[in-house]
Amino acid sequence: MSRIFKSPARYVQGRDVTGDIGTHVEPLGGTALVLGDEFVLGLVEDTVVTSLTGAGVDASSVTFGGECSTTEIDRIAGVAEERGADVVIGAGGGKALDAAKAVGEQLEVAMVSMPTIASTDAPTSALSVIYTEDGEFEEYWFHDNHPDLVLVDTAIVAAAPTRLFRGGVADALATWFEADANAQSGGDNFVGGKPTRTGTNLAKLCYETLRAHAVSAVEAVDRDAVSESVEAVTEANTLLSGLGFESGGLAAAHAIHNGLTQLEATHEAIHGEKVNIGTVSQLVLEGRDDAFVEEIIEFSLDVGLPVTLSEIGLDDPTRDQLDVVAEAACAEGETIHNEPFAVEPAMVRDAILTADRLGERARADRS
């Protein structure tokens, strides 16, 4: 199979870049539809519409219902068609962006991704996670095209809750470990091929950037401040993590995350928080040196990320519960099978138990 790397056509990031969106959208089309929930539209609509209109792009908005479901996608596509939109701009978190991606693909029009938080690596990818109207995971839709433009305003990202930014760090921290495992095993990536050196090494740069900047970036965001470290980590959370996972591939950490979602008690924890438990568990599963596992746990503590099961809602999980998690993580087709060795559920359960204990111990040492 061939090696494939794919990415969005253009990535723009900086303080107050929302005001420049018109310049970047103008080459893509003449009529834009802006999709965002009530809160996000309140935050950015005026600036976006003024900038688009100033660049000669007709602009109107539609309020996102909150769920990236087929019904909602069809409704928004109807609105876009009715208004003759040739550019769909999704603003907000993962679900609004995923809905906008699906609409762009369905209508074969340009798509712009404008994340207002740096909490996951969804903004750059060519896939949408589809949910039922009640919010249950349904399936992944893989699109032919990536967003034509990803625009990230770091002033908006820094003003959002710090917990979301931290979650983005955790999602990005997993990227290199997973891409590395996948490169070793020769597994598939998410763009229909094997990883290129480029995809794998962007994941590595993601990791190095976080290690160099995440602690001060989190402190800055906690004060709604935009520093050079905030710029570096926003890029790592959004662009490097996105390209790294999609073109590099995933492995155990995200499969363990998916397994953890089987337990209702973890639903209050955000994506990245559960991924972090998956990351430490992956390192244990791979038999990494004690010193290295400890280093990653310490880094997690420095950033303010969960390292124990109780911190993601699982106070006293039974062995049976962890077996459910491990079975789901090892389901056929799960990315855990991209690890460079055969993985069985019992190994996963025991890795999670061990990671949890190491996390408890490191946390106790600090108090």
Ligand SMILES: [Zn+2]
């Ligand atoms: Zn993720």
